[in-house]
Structures are given as structure tokens and as C-alpha cells.
Amino acid sequence: MANEPGTLPRFAAVGAGRMGRGIAIAFAYAGHRISLIDLRVRDDAAWERLRDEARQEITASLEGLAQLGVLAAPQIAAIAGRVDFVRADAAPAALAAAELVFEGVPETMAAKREAFEHLNRHCRDDAILTSTTSSIVVTQLAELVRLPGRFLNIHWLNPAYVIPVVELSCHAGTEAAVLARAKALMEAIGKLPVVCGPSPGYIVPRLQALVMNEAARMIEEGAATAEEIDKATRFGLGLRFAALGVVEFIDFGGCDILHHASREMSASIDKERYTAPAIVNRMVAEGRLGLKSGSGFYDYAGRDVAAYRKEVLSRTLGELRHSGLWRAPADETLP
Secondary structure: OOOOOOOOOOEEEEOOOHHHHHHHHHHHHOOOOEEEEOOOOOOHHHHHHHHHHHHHHHHHHHHHHHHOOOOOOOHHHHHHOOEEEEOHHHHHHHHHHOOEEEEOOOOOHHHHHHHHHHHHHHOOOOOEEEEOOOOOOHHHHHOOOOOHHHEEEEEEOOOOOOOOEEEEEOOOOOOHHHHHHHHHHHHHOOOEEEEEOOOOOOOHHHHHHHHHHHHHHHHHHOOOOHHHHHHHHHHHHHHHHHHOOHHHHHHHHOHHHHHHHHHHHHHHOOHHHHOOOHHHHHHHHOOOOEHHHOEOOOEOOOOOHHHHHHHHHHHHHHHHHHHOOOOOOOOOOOO
């Protein structure tokens, strides 16, 4: 439910930079007012420059969506108007009104500490406090929070208002009810929350860093050009992983396939980078190979395997059609 007229927003993004603006668009697009808060004390001219820059970027982002047919041009002003720009002297009231607060200040512990000092003073006790950090582990930041049970990291993927996945990283003290409420609020604005523990890199950045570094290494070695690598990843790797999750993909093909491929590439390319983790070797030894053995990372007992394979094929064909690469069969036999 959106805020009633005349009330302060239920949601707040602290830090008026790129991430804060993207979060503001996501909530505004979903029909909610949100406070975009700048905690730095600025003179009038500096504040007006920041506010105008943020407003222009938000409007430009919405105009881009309108040009692609995602929304109608007349909707732009209404959506942008749901973002309340809040300068430092008005921050206490905006923070006190918010039930969910996203900290998005620069990635230094000094900046985080200063921001959470404000949040600790002004946020109400039942508010959920989060950080959007991409590099600092949730356990470190929890130490800065007055009520750590109501704290977790929520990592957005850019553009924040487009990519559905948000990664929720909890520490041991995060209350179960707080996690459930955070998930529900994210789902309510059309996001797809995934949960991970207090591990550096979350899920997506940890996986994509390996892929991106390996792509750069292949260019460096002369194995392939940037253009060929991008073609292969968009329409091979990316297309398959859009139809199957990474772990699902292991089970679908067989854990033994990964085991053998890792052995060969660890010998021919680099042992440290390609040696399979112990869990893969253990599963192969136990005969837990995935779909073909009835269990792997997932349990397939009682599952209609034929129907599942058909579903996976349907997903893959959907991705092919979307990419424009699906071809109908030839009408005539070629000589």
C-alpha cells in the first residue's frame, strides 16, 4: 500500500548517489513514495545541484523505459513525483517515519559508521535497517547497528529498478521475522529476493567475477577476441543459464561431467582455478550424479523426469525465440 497523502514515506534510501536513485525508482515505479536522503550538510547551492542532478537522472531513466514501451510517457511525472528529496536538516523526520531504510553511502567503514550513527539516533525501533554494500560483510556492519537483530544487507544489481534479483545477506543475529518482512516488502515491489549467509561476494558478484576475470584472461592469452567471447556468452553460456540455474545445470548434465571436465582443465589450463571442490568429488564417489541417478544437489525422488526434461526444453526454446535465433524447420529436403 502506498503512503496516504500528507504522510512521510514508509521507505527511505540514505545516500543520493546512483544506487539510492535506482532504489527510489524501484519503489516509485511500484506506486510508493520514498525519501531519498542526503546526510551531508551542504549549503543551499550545493544541495540544489545534488537534488536537481538526482531528479534529472531519475527522470531520464524513466524516459528511457518509456521509449522502450515499458511505461507511458504521461506516467513519468507521476512516478518521479513519488520521490521525496530530503536534505540533511530534514533527515531525522524522514528516518523516523520509515519502516524500511536502505543505507547506500560510499563503500568505506568511516562513511558507513557515520551513516549508521544517524540511523541509530533517528530510526524507530521497529524499522528494518539495511545496507546496500557490495563489498563489506554483513557481520562487520551489524556491529555498527543499535538493534542488530533488525539489520541485514540487501544487495541490488544494477540497474536497481530493472534487475529483479536482490540478495539478502543475514548475520547470525538477524531475526527471522525481520528477514521474512524484508523478503515480503521486496516481493511487493516486484523483486525476487534470494537469501545467503554472511559470505563475501554474495551469490551473483562471486560467480560473475570468476567469469569476467576468465574472459579477460582469454583475451590476454589470445584464446579468443572480445567479440567472439561475447557472442559465446550471450547466446551459449548466458542463454543456457537463463533457462537453467547454475546448480540445476550441474544436476541436469551430471555432476560426473563437471568432475571430469574440471580434472582435464585443471591439468591443461590451471590447477588452482579449475580443480573441482571437495563436494563435487564426494558426490561422484557416492553416486549422486544428479538427474540421471535420482539425486544430486537436488532430490528427484518421485519427480516426473520426462515432464521435467520437457519443461527445461521449453524454457530453452523460449530463450531462443526471445533472442531471435530460433529457426523453423525447412519446408523441403535439401539435396
